[in-house]
Amino acid sequence: MVVAALLASVQMAAGQGGMAPADSARLEVAVDSSAKHIVLMVGPFHLVDRSGEDTHAHSGAGHDTPVYHFDWPIEGWLRGFELEVVDGQGNVLPRHIMHHMIMVNFDRRQLIYPAAERILGAGSETADYTLPKSIGVPVRLGSDLGMYIAWHNDTGEPIDDVYFRMALEWTPRNQMPQPVSSLPVYFDVNLTVGGTNTYDIPPGRSEKSYEFTLPVSGRLLGVGGHMHDYGAEVRLEDAESGKVITSLSAESDAGGRLLGMERNLFGVSGRGKKLEANHRYRVVGVYQNPTGHTIDLGAMAHMVGLFVPDDLKKWPALDPTDPEFQKDLASLADQNSKIMQMDHMPATDEDDHGDHTQEGDDGE
Numbered sequence: 001m002v003v004a005a006l007l008a009s010v011q012m013a014a015g016q017g018g019m020a021p022a023d024s025a026r027l028e029v030a031v032d033s034s035a036k037h038i039v040l041m042v043g044p045f046h047l048v049d050r051s052g053e054d055t056h057a058h059s060g061a062g063h064d065t066p067v068y069h070f071d072w073p074i075e076g077w078l079r080g081f082e083l084e085v086v087d088g089q090g091n092v093l094p095r096h097i098m099h100h101m102i103m104v105n106f107d108r109r110q111l112i113y114p115a116a117e118r119i120l121g122a123g124s125e126t127a128d129y130t131l132p133k134s135i136g137v138p139v140r141l142g143s144d145l146g147m148y149i150a151w152h153n154d155t156g157e158p159i160d161d162v163y164f165r166m167a168l169e170w171t172p173r174n175q176m177p178q179p180v181s182s183l184p185v186y187f188d189v190n191l192t193v194g195g196t197n198t199y200d201i202p203p204g205r206s207e208k209s210y211e212f213t214l215p216v217s218g219r220l221l222g223v224g225g226h227m228h229d230y231g232a233e234v235r236l237e238d239a240e241s242g243k244v245i246t247s248l249s250a251e252s253d254a255g256g257r258l259l260g261m262e263r264n265l266f267g268v269s270g271r272g273k274k275l276e277a278n279h280r281y282r283v284v285g286v287y288q289n290p291t292g293h294t295i296d297l298g299a300m301a302h303m304v305g306l307f308v309p310d311d312l313k314k315w316p317a318l319d320p321t322d323p324e325f326q327k328d329l330a331s332l333a334d335q336n337s338k339i340m341q342m343d344h345m346p347a348t349d350e351d352d353h354g355d356h357t358q359e360g361d362d363g364e
């Protein structure tokens with residue numbers, strides 16, 4: 001079996017809203033200890049019709065719900081999710097009206113950014129997934145989690161009494177053997193924490209890159225990528241040797257419109273790609289713009305994945321007083337200025353269709 005750390009190629013809904021004021025919406029948490037499910041119900045929402053609006057335009061203008069906070073109710077590992085959209089009677093509604101959702105862990109920071117961890121995300125086209133039993137994302141009991149949803153109702157009529165329902169699969173602390181702890185990682189070519197990660201695309205072929213070091217060594221289990229139209233490739237390089245560690249190609253139509261991104265799975269049983277602490281790495285985004293003019297803020301390029309730190313205790317501690325962290329919190333609290341950072345998070349599934357699986361290349 002292959003672990004797929006994949007990128008949900010989420011496209012943002014265009015324009016304003018998609019959601020009428022939803023003052024009555026709230027999040028409820030239930031734990032099913034026998035099925036090992038944490039069930040989140042968020043709603044009710046009244047969704048206005050947004051059919052005819054371009055969901056591909058990626059404007060990012062405030063169409064998300066607020067962030068709904070909850071206390072993580074178990075000690076153990078998160079291993080997957082199943083989600084559905086239902087009405088107040090439990091009838092299943094078209095799932096694709098849930099354009100994307102993001103879950104945030106406010107009690108852990110990201111590996112290379114002093115921003116809150118985006119622990120999972122799903123787009124309308126993201127399949128439910130479960131990690132193999134051998135792998136999980138550790139989450140401490142009582143952690144401050146939050147989630148928000150971007151709705152896009154394109155059914156042609158308003159829908160009332162809409163609920164988002166998500167069952168999170170978890171593994172208890174006492175399970176033996178314990179899962180390997182893997183954490184989401186995010187590498188963006190142009191991120192300002194609490195700000196934006198979009199940038200202009202000049203005519204022709206262009207590259208933008210960002211160099212970083214990791215505070216702890218570990219193994220990258222797999223990666224997905226995200227780009228916009230005219231994207232060609234996002235890749236991770238060893239900035240000291242110049243060697244390409246992994247590269248993800250964009251899949252586009254003849255006009256350059258992005259259809260999706262490749263994923264690279266280094267294998268679970270496998271060890272993944274070894275990354276060293278205090279070694280320089282570089283994430284590079286490549287665009288090929290045939291229009292002859294600059295496309296303002298047309299680009300995004302990032303990679304997301306699952307990373308197994310050699311020593312979890314060396315994961316950088318969250319510093320709530322860090323001005324960048326505070327900017328991140330402020331951007332999450334203000335839905336009208338919500339940035340698109342991490343709007344496309346790693347999901348993981350067992351469907352390796354179209355993936356490049358690489359074995360025996362673990363650098364060890």
Ligand SMILES: [Cu+2]
Nearest residue numbers: 058226227300
């Ligand atoms: Cu984007």
